[in-house]
Amino acid sequence: MKFTIIEPAFKKALLENGYTLTELCTRAGISFTTLNKIVSKHQSVRVSTCNKIADALSKPVTELFE
Structure with a gap:
C-alpha cells in the first residue's frame, strides 16, 4: 500500500519543528x-x-499522509 503526502499538514509540521527539508532527511x-x-x-x-x-x-x- 502506498500513500501521498498532505502538503499543508506537512508544511505546518515542518515549520512547527523548525526543520529544513535537508534536516528532516x-x-x-x-x-x-x-x-x-x-x-x-x-x-x-x-x-x-x-x-x-x-x-x-x-x-x-x-x-x-492519505
Whole structure:
C-alpha cells in the first residue's frame, strides 16, 4: 500500500519543528531526492517511509499522509 503526502499538514509540521527539508532527511534517514519526489507528489510513499517522516516530525502518520 502506498500513500501521498498532505502538503499543508506537512508544511505546518515542518515549520512547527523548525526543520529544513535537508534536516528532516537527516532526522528521518531518507535521501533528499526521495523526500523531494514525495513532496512534489512525483512518488507515492511506502508505509515505512511514512512512519520515518511522521516520527521525525513528531506527528501521527494519519495527519501527514492519505
